[in-house]
Amino acid sequence: MKTVSITIDGHVLLVDSGDSILHAALKADLYIPHLCHHPDLPDIGACRLCVIEIEGVDEIKTACSTRVEENMVIYSKTEKLNAMRRLSMELMLANHVDDCTTCPKYLKCELQSLIQYLGVSTARLKRTLNAVPVNTANPLFVRDLNRCVSCGRCVRACRDLRGVDVLDYAVMADDRIMVDVKNHHLMTEEGCRFCGACVEVCPTGALQDKDGVFSDDLNREIGLVPCRSGCPAQINVPKYIRAIKEGDDQEAIAVIRERAPFPHSLGYVCMAFCEDVCRRKEINEALSIRELKKFAATQDQGLWKEKIVVKPNSGKKVAVIGSGPAGLTAAYYLKKSGHAVTVFEKMPVAGGMLTTGIPSYRLPREAVAAEIAIITDMGVEICTSTEISDLEALKKSGYDEILIAIGAGKGTRLPIDGANCDNVEENIDFLRKAALNQAPILQGKVVVLGGGNVAFDCARTARRLGAGEVTILCLESRVGMTASLDEIEEGLEEGIKIINNTSFNAIEHQGSRATGVCCQKVKSFNLDDNKKMQLELAPDSDHVIPADTIIFAIGQRPEIPAGWDLPLTPGNCIGSVDEVKTADKSVYLAGDVSYGTHSVIRAIASGRKAAIAMDLALGGDGKIEEMLSREKVAGTYLGRDDTFLGKKREIPIQENPDQRTADFSAVNHCLAAEEACNEAVRCLQCDMRVAITKPRIWASYGIK
Amino acid sequence: MESKIRKQWKMASLDEIKRFVLSSFTEVKKNPCPVDQLRRFTDHTRRNSCGECVICREGLLQLAVVTESITQGLGREQDVEIIKDISADLVLGSGCDYGKEVGRIVSQRIAENAEDLTRHIKRKRCDTLVCNKLLTFYVAPETCTGCSKCVDICPVSAIAGGDRLIHVIDVSLCNRCGACEDVCDDKAIIRAGAVLPKLPEAPIPAGSFQVETEASGLMSRKRRRKSE
Structure with a gap:
């Protein structure tokens, strides 16, 4: 130029x-x-x-x-120009509320910084405040015209940057001009795409995000994208959703693969914290992010493997105890960082909870096996049916570092009368036997004690093992149950009976054989501020629910071999520094054994964290980040789409409840390509806002 | 709320703008008080600003608010300077000719009517008896028929009277809204400056009032001049 x-x-x-x-x-x-x-x-x-x-x-x-x-x-x-500026500023302030300190934009406000620079106040001119109520009628955004200086940035952002054109200057009731949604409508009525560009460019507190939409304590790039910040592994959700929308499924899977080596498994069972914080839920329903992940995983042709970087052999050896998602994730990244990795698994199959905990109707074994195969193909050695009872011996057998990732695999029994009868099972143990085809054929009545997802896993597994009548008994009310809504709904569809507000005081038994559960109705149940249970039982409500098999599903905890000399926390977890490090410099932790029962995605995040710490300690650079997808920033243009806000969440086809309990085949199918694309279109693309330039404040300039 | 069409002066020709601004001014010029003219002119022009530029949107609004407060007797000393600053800036810095044209007229009127403005602000006096809040209403005792219409309509009950009695306005209660003036069929409500003619102190029968000689009125006017 x-x-x-x-x-x-x-x-x-x-x-x-x-x-x-x-x-x-x-x-x-x-x-x-x-x-x-x-x-x-x-x-x-x-x-x-x-x-x-x-x-x-x-x-x-x-x-x-x-x-x-x-x-x-x-x-x-010049003096003349400065005087003009001061007058313009005075005029804007005449119409602007004075209470900076109560404004959410306080200290981040461009107007405030200009007041400082120009040294003006509201003292000289007549106040022309327009005193309108703060508008909270729109989803996601708050509009406070008392703080608006009509600079028109939001109008231009919406019209010129995004091509959506929802905002404009408008003549108000008293003929004053203010920025408003066109036709004085709600944003939804004018086809707003809720991209947030207007809020982002607003120099004052006139346009704000509603409280709680974003967390303030994260950096902008991640904080403005709730699905990404809500994901323990911080998968770049908007990027892969955009790829699916554009029909580039290989790109989508590459994006997921950058942060997690179990995309297909996650597509089936991820707890989807991303969906809990998805901004779209304030409009109609959250985006079906997990289903889109599953879709991308089913389309995987492995093209991303070409971009994988494996570092040269470091000559170091690492042992990983436990082959669940945490252990295998760490093993995968440590192997890529050049270290020799051996994984020890006490079960006959690798995968931890993915293969011996979560029932296969929720997570098909082939999906897990294929993902584990990719890890072993990389050169990670997995020794199954190998229990490590002596940690010291393992240390001495030539491993530079040891990662404990044994999960939380021991079910809890309540210390009540009859709890140890022959036909009383523990959740994890029961599911493990079912997964390994070692479970008994169930007959008659099965009662599951507990109200979480694992209780449903047990109940629905029992149903598939032939139980005639399956009942879930729990303290909580229906809304208070910790199980996900999907689980509750699918359980009910399969004929699982749920009895809420019920306490179990003892197991009725004849000799070593349980015959029923002694129950009492709950009058009130909640957790106090210290998470201590506050339980009040209804007097004279004792009754017995007959049962042929009883399954405790009231939680699980890590099972630490007796010979391991490690400090334990009250929850029977191993005590750690920063989740992954222990007092012993050569021993690291990852997954549930470090923080208690959680999710697959958190285990994966924890495995990554452990891999970084271990690689650093082994003399590596700790850089496990990889770029498997193309470098591509979100665009700026959205355009108008009048059908956008009305688009409903796509639901995958589900097996018929009458037939699906006959065996352990998958209940939920995958979205078809067209459905996945429709779903991806629903994304609000929160990451587009991150690409908007942050204006510099005057103080940062050399000559001012 | 119904959507009103916003004027788009950026698209308009200079001629079109000049015509609009001038006709707005011609309309208000029928009003004899130069300050009230300004109030009406700035109020009308601010309502027709496209509203995109600060100096035009907020500047005209500020002019309208300031001039209105002056006509209400609430003028402050700095108001003259504010009006001068804003009108000068309108001419210098408006984004289009609309603000510039309005600014020119305001600047010119301020220069020509500086004394009227000062009298409104400092003496709280409107010589043309246009600005309600700066004058005194009284009932002309020789014209009043005692019909009581003004008594009934007065929102602050400042008018004493009764059937067939000459009504008397209590100046200390009167809020100068002018409602009595509008309702009186006999044009007996009169606007005056600070000085009033001799009036009955309380209602007396209609037609019984003796018109005095003008001497005292003239003398009081003389006294006032001296003090000025």
Whole structure:
């Protein structure tokens, strides 16, 4: 591009010939006050703060809307211009509430910084406040016109940057002009895409995100994308959803693979914390992120493998105890970092809870096996049916580091009478036997004690093992149950009976054979501030629920071999520093054994964290980040789509409840390509907002 | 709320803008008080601003608010300077000719009517007896028929009277809203400056009032001049 020479306040600058004077000045670190200018938006010269004088030109110009010309001599800070600026600022403030300290934008406000720079107050002019109530009627956004200075940035962001065009200047009841949603409607009525660009560019507190939509304590890039910040492994959700929308499924799976080596398993069983925080749920329903992940995983052709980087052999050896998602994730990344990895698994099959905990109707074994095969293909050695009872011996057998990732595999029994009868089972043990085809054929009545997801796993497994009548008994009310809504619904469909608000006091038994559960109705049940159970039972409500098999599903904890000399926490977890490190420098932790029962995705995140710490300790750089997808930032254009807000969540086809309890085949199918694409279109693309440039505050300029 | 059409002066020709601004001004010029003219003019023009530029949107609004407060007797000393600053800036810095044209007229009117403005602000006096809040209403005792219409309509019950009695306005109670003036069929409600003619102190039968000689009125006017 051609360059021209200009002089601003005595500084000679060589600038691009197409630049505006303001842009040229700011680029040269020379500050000219401005408010309606935003680096990503077209300039309109409305705030009149960037006024300048040009030698030989009579008129006062605005720097943002005037192009540079060869040999222009410009003055930006004459007394006359400063007076004009102060008046413009006074005029804006006359119509702006005075209570900066109560404003959510306090100290992040561009207007506030300009007040400071120009040194003006509201003292001289008449107040022209418009005193309108704060508008909270829209989903996700709060509009406070008492703080609006009508700079029009939001209007331009919506119209020019996004092509959505929902906002405009409008004539209000008293003929004052203010920025409003077109036709004085709600944003939903005008087809807002809720991208948040308007909030992002607002220099004041006039447009804000509703409380709780984002967490403040994260950096902007991740904090503004709730699905990503809500994911323990911080998978770049919007990026893979966009790829699915564009029909690029291989790109989608590559994005997921960058953060987690079990995409297909996650597609089946992830607890989807991302969906809990999805902004779309404030409009209709959260995006079906887990199903989209499952879809991407089913389309995987393995093209991402070409981009994998394996570091040269380090000569170091690592032992991983436990082949669940935490252990295998760590093993995978440690192997990629150049270390030799051996995984020890006491069960006859690898996979931990993925293969011997979660029933296969929820997570088909082939999906897990294929993902484990990728890890063993990398060179990770897995020794199954190998229990490590002596940790010291393992240390001495040549491993530089040991990772304990044994999970939480021991079910809990209540210490009540009859709890140890022959036909009383523990959740994890029962599921493990079922998974290994060692479970008894069940007959008659099965009662499951507990109200979480594992209770449903047990109940639905019992149903598939032939139980005639399966009942779930729990203390909580229906809404208080910790099981996910899907589980409750699918359980009910399969004929599982749920009895809520019931306490179990003893197991009725004849000799070593249990015959029923002695129950009492719960009057009130809740957890106090210290998470201690507050339970009040209804007097005279004792009754017995007959049972042929009873399964405790009231929680599980890590089972630490007796010979391991490690400090334990009250929950029987191994005591750690920062979740992964222990007092013993060569021993690390990952997964449930470190923090108690949680989710597959957290185990994967924990495995990554352990791999980083261990690689660093082994002399590596601790960099396990990889770029398997193309570098691509979110675009800026959305355009209008009048069907966008009404689009309903796509639900995958489910097996018929009458037939699906006959065996352990998968209940939920995958979305079809077209359905996946429709679902992906529903994404609000929160990451587009991250790409908006953050304006610089005057104090950061060299010449101000 | 119904959507009103917003004017788009950026798209308009200079001629069109000039015509609009000038006709707005011609309309208000029928009003004899130069300050009230300004109030009406700025109020009308601020309602027709496109509202995108600060100086036009907020500047005209500020002018309208300031001039209105002056006509209400609430003018402050700095108001003259504020009006001058804003109108000068409108001419210098408006984004289009709409603000510039309005600014020119306001600047010109301020220069021409500086004394009226000062009298409104400092003496709280409207010489043309247009600004309600800066004058005194009284009932002309020789015209009043005692119909009681004004008594009934007065929102602050400042008018004493009764059937066929000459009504008397209590100046200390009167809020100068002018409602009595509008309702009186006999045009007996009169606007005056600070000085009133001799009036009955309490209602007396209609038609019984003796018109005095003008001497005392003239003398009081003289006394006032001296003090000025």
